[in-house]
Amino acid sequence: MYSRCRSSLAIAWMSSVALLAGGCQREERDFSPGPASGSAPATTAMNTVLGENADAGFREQQRRTYEENAYQVAQGQELYSAFNCVGCHAHGGGDVGPALMDEKWIYGGEIDQIYLSIAQGRANGMPAYGAMIPSQQIWQIAGYVRSLGGHGSKSARPGRADHLAMPAPSQASPEPIRPTQRDDS
Amino acid sequence: MRNTATAAGPLLLQRALPEGDHSPGVMSRRLVAQAALSILAAWVLAPGAAQAQAPQAPAAASPPEDGNWTMPARDLASTRYSGLDQINAGNAHGLTVAFTFSPGTAKGQESAVLAVDGTLYFVTSFPNYLIAIDLSKPGGALKWKFEPLPDASSLGIACCQPVNRGPVYSAGTLYYNSIDAHTFAIDAATGALKWKTQVGDFHAGETTTMAPLVVRDKVLVGNSGSEYGARGWLVALNAQDGSEAWRAFSTGPDSEVLIDPTVFKPYYSHYVGKDLGVREWPPDHWKIGGGTVWGWISYDPELDLIFYGTSNPSPWNHEKRPGENFWTEGLFARRPADGKARWFYQFSPHGLWDHSAVNENVLLDVTWQGQPRKVLVHPERNGYMYVIDRGSGEVLAADPYVHITSTTGVDLKTGRLMTREEMIPKTGQVTRGVCPNSPGAKDWPPSAFSKQTGLLYVPHNNLCMDWEPTEVSYIRGTPYIGSNPRFFPGPGGNAGEFMAWDVIARKKVWTIAERWPVWSGALATAGGVVFYGNLEGWFKAVDARTGALLWQFKTASGIVGQPTTFRGSDGRQYVAILSGIGGWAGGLVSGDLDPRDPTAAKGFGNMESDLKKEVASGGMLYVFALPK
Numbered sequence: 136m137y138s139r140c141r142s143s144l145a146i147a148w149m150s151s152v153a154l155l156a157g158g159c160q161r162e163e164r165d166f167s168p169g170p171a172s173g174s175a176p177a178t179t180a181m182n183t184v185l186g187e188n189a190d191a192g193f194r195e196q197q198r199r200t201y202e203e204n205a206y207q208v209a210q211g212q213e214l215y216s217a218f219n220c221v222g223c224h225a226h227g228g229g230d231v232g233p234a235l236m237d238e239k240w241i242y243g244g245e246i247d248q249i250y251l252s253i254a255q256g257r258a259n260g261m262p263a264y265g266a267m268i269p270s271q272q273i274w275q276i277a278g279y280v281r282s283l284g285g286h287g288s289k290s291a292r293p294g295r296a297d298h299l300a301m302p303a304p305s306q307a308s309p310e311p312i313r314p315t316q317r318d319d320s
Numbered sequence: 321m322r323n324t325a326t327a328a329g330p331l332l333l334q335r336a337l338p339e340g341d342h343s344p345g346v347m348s349r350r351l352v353a354q355a356a357l358s359i360l361a362a363w364v365l366a367p368g369a370a371q372a373q374a375p376q377a378p379a380a381a382s383p384p385e386d387g388n389w390t391m392p393a394r395d396l397a398s399t400r401y402s403g404l405d406q407i408n409a410g411n412a413h414g415l416t417v418a419f420t421f422s423p424g425t426a427k428g429q430e431s432a433v434l435a436v437d438g439t440l441y442f443v444t445s446f447p448n449y450l451i452a453i454d455l456s457k458p459g460g461a462l463k464w465k466f467e468p469l470p471d472a473s474s475l476g477i478a479c480c481q482p483v484n485r486g487p488v489y490s491a492g493t494l495y496y497n498s499i500d501a502h503t504f505a506i507d508a509a510t511g512a513l514k515w516k517t518q519v520g521d522f523h524a525g526e527t528t529t530m531a532p533l534v535v536r537d538k539v540l541v542g543n544s545g546s547e548y549g550a551r552g553w554l555v556a557l558n559a560q561d562g563s564e565a566w567r568a569f570s571t572g573p574d575s576e577v578l579i580d581p582t583v584f585k586p587y588y589s590h591y592v593g594k595d596l597g598v599r600e601w602p603p604d605h606w607k608i609g610g611g612t613v614w615g616w617i618s619y620d621p622e623l624d625l626i627f628y629g630t631s632n633p634s635p636w637n638h639e640k641r642p643g644e645n646f647w648t649e650g651l652f653a654r655r656p657a658d659g660k661a662r663w664f665y666q667f668s669p670h671g672l673w674d675h676s677a678v679n680e681n682v683l684l685d686v687t688w689q690g691q692p693r694k695v696l697v698h699p700e701r702n703g704y705m706y707v708i709d710r711g712s713g714e715v716l717a718a719d720p721y722v723h724i725t726s727t728t729g730v731d732l733k734t735g736r737l738m739t740r741e742e743m744i745p746k747t748g749q750v751t752r753g754v755c756p757n758s759p760g761a762k763d764w765p766p767s768a769f770s771k772q773t774g775l776l777y778v779p780h781n782n783l784c785m786d787w788e789p790t791e792v793s794y795i796r797g798t799p800y801i802g803s804n805p806r807f808f809p810g811p812g813g814n815a816g817e818f819m820a821w822d823v824i825a826r827k828k829v830w831t832i833a834e835r836w837p838v839w840s841g842a843l844a845t846a847g848g849v850v851f852y853g854n855l856e857g858w859f860k861a862v863d864a865r866t867g868a869l870l871w872q873f874k875t876a877s878g879i880v881g882q883p884t885t886f887r888g889s890d891g892r893q894y895v896a897i898l899s900g901i902g903g904w905a906g907g908l909v910s911g912d913l914d915p916r917d918p919t920a921a922k923g924f925g926n927m928e929s930d931l932k933k934e935v936a937s938g939g940m941l942y943v944f945a946l947p948k
Contacts, residue, residue, distance in 0.1 A: 239912070
């Protein structure tokens with residue numbers, strides 16, 4: 136396992152020890168996580184009608200691995216664009232497909248549920264990517280999708296949006312039309 | 321500078337019309353109505369001399385009024401003009417709801433409502449029910465409902481919601497498309513299926529949202545899907561059994577585009593050459609190059625030519641596809657018998673901004689600089705109002721009707737659009753202040769031409785954008801776009817307009833500012849009234865001569881449909897409109913998207929957060945009439 140903790144040490148120690156401690160977990164790079172963290176969830180269901188719907192321990196482990204680590208989230212962000220997720224979900228606001236940055240989930244918003252939606256596809260047009268994208272990369276995309284809604288470690292999220300890195304136009308929204316005096320009456 | 325009027329009253333941009341000054345009072349309405357009637361009478365009694373300069377709809381493509389409305393564009397010339405005048409500028413203020421009917425779906429309702437001999441027909445958004453309503457029963461009772469059962473997987477391929485622009489009626493049969501690329505023929509009396517044909521493959525990004533056109537014994541259908549790398553085509557199905565007569569692709573070798581040098585006579589020489597639909601692309605890119613045919617088709621029976629536009633090339637990032645990208649973002653004239661192309665004109669060579677050229681082509685006969693010309697008028701997404709000789713493909717005029725920053729004009733000698741070098745987008749860079757934006761000066765919602773005033777009534781946009789091309793790879797069945805857009809209103813702050821255009825004088829006569837993009841079709845009537853709706857849900861009747869608001873009614877949801885009018889079984893005139901926000905401009909609302917992301921809904925997220933707060937999704941048919 137390679138860690139950037141050591142290389143960032145020189146810069147980090149000058150500012151604060153607390154930052155160093157937080158930064159370490161954020162910066163860890165695990166290129167080949169164990170079989171458990173790369174495998175598909177075994178017990179996750181889309182709803183809780185019949186009670187407990189997931190392996191809580193597994194879910195927590197996947198959160199730690201893919202939501203708390205900047206490298207994994209950044210990889211997910213790259214893949215999210217590369218597999219044309221942007222075309223349907225935009226950068227979280229949604230389009231053909233639903234928004235991913237709000238709190239509304241049709242098929243569940245936990246990381247293992249998002250994994251399954253990507254891998255299996257969903258009835259109303261979500262393609263099944265399971266045969267196209269390796270399992271670990273689906274987890275990375277799921278981790279990035281979680282970050283769009285503000286989940287996971289704040290320090291692990293991308294520092295800036297990956298698009299239109301410029302201020303929005305001042306006149307972004309149409310103004311209400313108000314009746315005014317006609318000039319030809 | 322604010323160059324448009326407010327909701328309180330449209331701005332008269334010139335004084336060309338005989339009425340001149342008046343205020344929107346009852347008296348003036350009466351005067352206007354009387355003047356309208358006298359002008360109509362003058363036309364009927366003494367056609368020719370006095371009205372020689374006014375454009376006319378060719379009679380062969382625009383038959384006289386019979387009280388029915390059998391195709392979305394009303395007639396083959398695409399006038400959307402009704403000869404009914406029971407509802408007129410003097411009494412339109414008294415319009416009330418005659419009845420309503422729920423389509424049972426709540427995404428964008430874009431269908432026109434047809435009326436044939438006492439029955440109404442329209443298509444809902446997914447799952448694309450075809451609904452027939454019996455006008456002889458009180459309150460508009462359901463006569464029958466046909467369910468095509470489209471594959472729900474195709475919803476992932478519907479770029480701008482699973483909308484449908486309507487059925488077409490011909491000789492006792494209704495023809496229409498479902499979102500998953502199937503065409504249906506349905507018995508108009510019973511709702512029974514006559515035939516069903518799969519015309520495309522949604523797994524390859526093809527969907528069908530357009531309204532077919534019937535020309536003689538053929539049903540013409542085109543595909544959607546240029547946002548998914550679909551290859552565009554127009555197919556002719558035999559009306560009798562749904563079998564395929566011919567298919568004309570918009571890209572690829574001449575043999576598949578149906579370009580035969582002995583028939584193909586374009587006006588401009590740069591369209592001449594072998595297999596330009598292959599050579600003006602990177603190797604094999606034409607196979608995923610777009611140019612779909614999802615808009616309107618017109619037909620001139622005298623010239624025996626159909627006219628239709630082709631959509632944007634795929635992907636939106638133009639750096640992925642060097643070349644002219646033939647035959648995308650252009651206009652084909654073809655023979656309906658064998659599909660062979662007669663001429664082609666490209667509005668936007670090497671499309672830079674997703675300017676699908678599928679808007680309506682209104683066929684008119686005009687006196688142009690002293691000469692009689694058979695033309696078509698095409699309000700193009702790139703911001704120019706084109707007048708084109710429909711026999712030859714020569715561009716007679718291309719005048720801006722919105723604020724334009726991306727181009728400087730159209731060279732009328734070569735027909736070429738002149739693009740500003742500094743506005744050509746580059747991958748990874750944001751080009752700011754591009755006007756018009758990608759839905760353009762005007763998207764698919766069709767205009768109406770009034771035979772009474774000679775004016776074209778155009779629902780359109782006033783939109784600009786920031787545009788950032790990005791890397792993109794083709795993955796079959798997924799979006800193939802490669803751009804981050806961000807939209808905002810153009811000068812004046814109003815995102816939409818509804819205006820009257822004088823085709824001969826080549827300018828706006830009046831215009832009404834609308835807060836949001838105007839995504840509803842237009843309807844003009846012999847009563848001197850023009851109807852349209854807006855995204856807030858207001859359905860409006862305005863004076864055809866002045867644009868003065870005569871009447872408005874707030875429907876349940878936003879309007880993205882196409883108003884029509886007809887004579888009911890009881891002899892009264894009715895006006896029909898579907899309410900139900902959706903489509904590209906309304907998708908933020910009906911898709912419950914999140915406007916915190918400016919790129920949501922392909923750029924509308926940046927400007928529609930207020931719309932989402934004020935309008936809800938829904939679906940409802942409204943039929944209006946004057947009180948008995």
